[in-house]
Amino acid sequence: MAEHLIKMPDVGEGIAEAELVEWHVKVGDIVREDTVLAAVMTDKATVEIPSPVDGEVEWLGAEIGDVVAIGSPLIRLKVAGDGSVSSGIDTKAQAPEPPGRAGPIEAQADGAVKTSDAIVEQQAKSASPPSPVEAPPSVSIRMHRPPVSRSESEKPIASPAVRLRAREAGIDLRQVPGTGPAGRITHEDLDAFLAHGPQVARAPGLVQDTSVQHVKVIGLRRRIAEKMALAKSRIPHITYVEEIDVTALEDLRAALNASRRADRPKLTLLPFLMRAMVKAIAEQPHLNAIYDDEAGVVHQHGGVHIGIATQTEAGLMVPVVRHAEARDLWGCAVELNRVAEAAKAGLAARDELSGSTITITSLGAMGGIVTTPVINHPEVAIVGVNKIMVRPVWDGSNFIPRKMMNLSSSFDHRVIDGWDAAVFVQRIKTLLETPAMIFVET
Template sequence: MGTHVIKMPDIGEGIAEVELSQWHVKVGDLVVEDQVLADVMTDKAMVDIPSPVHGKVIALGGQPGEVMAVGSVLISIEVEGAGNLKESAAPAPVKEAPVAPKAEAVVESKPAPAAAPRPAAVCQGPMVAREADERPLASPAVRKHALDLGIQLRLVRGSGPAGRVLHDDLDAYLAQGQSNASAPVAAAYAQRNDEEQIQVIGMRRKIAQRMQDATQRAAHFSYVEEIDVTAIEELRAHLNEKHGASRGKLTLLPFLVRALVVALRDFPQMNARYDDEAQVITRLGAVHVGVATQSDVGLMVPVVRHAEARSLWDSAIEISRLANAARNGKASRDELSGSTITLTSLGALGGIVSTPVLNLPEVAIVGVNKIVERPMVVKGQVVIRKMMNLSSSFDHRVVDGMDAALFIQAIRGLIEQPATLFVE
């Protein structure tokens, strides 16, 4: 028998260290070739580490959340034959990591006993089947007594004439048990002293670092504009009815991508990256639109490359493909990097206004809020229109406020007159 040592691979792009995000195996497990052993996180993507051999796991080289240098020992596997490291020459055993938790390890303290100011919180007897609005027979004194004890009177069986609830019935109710349907009501008001600690690792750590970096380095400012989307929603519905079965359904996002492409022709300073260390602004002709996408591991930004060369349906297909890849954790590093401007939307949960954080080194991000129907005055008449806000942020070190406003106004004009999206 021998030992095969797997070291942290060089993932490329000049990366010197990566974060160990999650183990998929533990010491003692039998593994086969190509089985995924661990997930590691780079600055841009989650990467699977597969096994190159068959064997038995004998040591793990780190714990989730640990940042490991490229070339350091990741895992040791016992194999048939000599392996790549003879047992006699093996280094001291790597400290075994505990069985890996999920990407966000949760540590819960034991909850303190619930405080119960009234006996009803801990002592309840068998219930009586009464309707919620049925008023049981009881004297005012009994009702007050029940209120003081925290007892719902409709749950108490009455032993008096016609089922009247007596004081003795309240006492019997308290003495007969501690489990019935009113307990959750009392428990809802019980004091709680439990805590949980969530380790910030993996994608969540990367998101935190990028958001902090963006807000510390860039001079953010936001601009909000209201847009009438009635016409473009009518166009979208018409196109879906006519071509949806053969070409796929269109959401609003492909139209917004198209509006960005057209508007950027007159505002190339928005389609740029700013290297603040070199003090260089790079304006790009290619429009690579990052589309912020929520996944189980956090916010990811897959990139629709060369949006300037895509039709509505081509953009729609690519947006859907990338979003699914991001949500399923299958997006590649290339698909998650290289954007020149970002579009972010919370869909129906988009709220009225937001203040998006820049996706550095980009200098502009366009945020989409929810569509609502609202009475508007059009040519002196009050009509119902579909309205939506664009909440966008810019890097004031690069973008002037007037240019930002004119850029969003250009997008507004294109959306409100959708035919202009396709007029060259």
Template sequence: MGHYTIKMPDIGEGIAEVELVEWRVKPGDTVAEDQILADVMTDKATVEIPSPVAGTVLELGGQPGALLAVGAELIRLEVAGAGNVAAKAVQVAAVAAPAQAPAAAPAAPAAPAAPAATAAPAAAAPVPVQRPPVAAPVAMRAPGEKPIASPAVRQRAWELGIELQFVHGSGPAGRITHEDLDIYLVSGGQPRVASAGGAYAQRQGEEAIPLIGLRRKIAQKMQEAKRRIPHFSYVEEIDVTDLEALRAQLNERYGAARGKLTLLPLLARALVIALRDFPQMNARFDDDAGVVTRYAAVHLGMATQTDSGLLVPVLRHAETLDPWACAREIARLAEAGRSGKAGRDELSGSTITISSLGPLGGIVTTPVINHPEVAIVGVNKIVERPVFRGGAVVGRKLMNLSSSFDHRVVDGMDAAQFIQAVRALLESPALLFVE
């Protein structure tokens, strides 16, 4: 038997460093050729790293959140034959009974000046042995280790009376999911006993959650956008009563054959038409070179919330799509983003972006520009309000567009005129279908 070191491969596009997001294997696992070993993240997408050989996992090259340079040791296997490196003493963690062991706690994000790839691989923690349900919960984490979970999962756990400290997390970096809560309940996990005082009882404790994977990329991108771009926002109220009436008619007549229309495809069409007269909005600014590039094609970024964080899939050549084709592509991209199946080309190259929080859109937002673009259009929720029309008070459906622009290359007057052009199209929706 020999030892085989798998190094971080060059995945192209000039990428010199990646972030380790999740291990798909643990020490002691037997892996087959082409089996996925780990997920790593570049500046653009998550990439799966397969094994070029079959063998048994001896040692992992880092913890989730570590930065690995191309060529750094990713994982070490024991293989049949001589292998490709000289053997060294490696302590293999015992394989526990359960089919899937809890993931190791994520390390704090590595500092840029000293990437994890240059450090010695971290030793894998022994896998805890699964125990049958007992009357009192058994701690599944080391002292001081904090469970990782989303706010929604934490709220549900609180409502169910579950202490997250005792719940195994099957998500990336050991993150606890809703399914983990269900498994905990079915397996006989004991809920915590409410302390005296009920809802008004004093609470203790704190939690440190490292930013890794997509969450780290989002933080870096938002910080860079706000640092480099002098934003200014412009908000306009739009009467979408007629637009909503037309949408309802189109869905009633064509919904079964062509699919249902939401507001977004109609807004996308309005932007495409308005950008013909305002090409400076459909642009990207290379502030290092001092060059603004305007695009004839409209590659529309669609800000999409996923369980992992915010993604911006790109609706390419939106100018070529009718509202129904646009709706189908928006739905496809949103699903690809939420399921983690969006490719790099589907997550890059946008020229202007739409941001919408749907029914949670609030009255006004101040969206952050998707660098290096120069404009973003934010959609707020639709509300029905009384307004004066022809001297009478009538109920109308109103919606604000909250948009942000790069003041280095977009003047306030141009931004206002652009949004007014979009408003005119949405308030007279028949114009969306006139060429």
């Protein structure tokens, strides 16, 4: 037998290192040529590393979360033949994509991800469950693990290939025990679940739980953590909160939705807010800017490119509605829906997840009364939407029920004064409380 050493490949022009975010194999596994061995992430892309040969995994050269230099030993295989060889796999070479298919997986520092249909299809093929005769010993051990019950909001950790298999088999991954790092659900876990099916767990008694789970911050979550730390450490935030009476706006929104054409999306509050921000920015253009604090230069943009903070299965992403100043209410709604859905599906292009000049963050019905939004560095302003609530409002003679909502907005106090922040928010308040003004050109 011989050894075949696989080194960290060159995953992109100018990239000197990559973070290992997932192992698809373990020591002792038998792999075939083109079997996916691992996934690595750089600031620009997430790349899967396939095996160039058939063999048995003999050694793994890094742990999940490690940053590995290009050309460093990554994995060693035991292969047929004599002597030893080494290889670095060309992950940049991609097979031509059929028309209409998305490109290869891409990601950027703020968490953008784009997954091609071709790669998902390849993962699904390589993830086909083995026949019962060939099932590895680990399956028989895993299948006796008790089923788990995760909450509705808890997202199970699994690779795209595992998610695809589970979706095709109609399996709720929240019910599948995960035996991988940080509870990650592997193909073997899914095989065991498919073989035995869900079992009803007995309600446990009140017992002490002394377990401690050590979850390493890796991949996209690490990118998000780094960006949030950068924003809070370098930007002195000032947060301004104002309540807004959106009763008239909600009446208008309901009327427009009731009479909308079939080809138009249902309006939420956000397109109205986007149009109000465009009008307010026209009067205070210095809020639509990027601050290069190292050079001491504020880049004030004419185009209003509004980032929309969006929660996805992979983590927080910020798809961008470009040139909101050139879109009407319905145009904003259409583009907002398009980029948000692309981000949630992992199909957003790189330029759809970068280049924003000001950001909106909204938690919808979970928005709370007040938030303190973190500015999307290197922007200078972010507008936060809180939930709408019916509150009693004094009209001078009586308390009347009104639909009220708070805006919680943060500004970079190095370049935006508190007065300018207040003027900006008050202008938005006036436009939203008198929504007809949003449509009037002055």
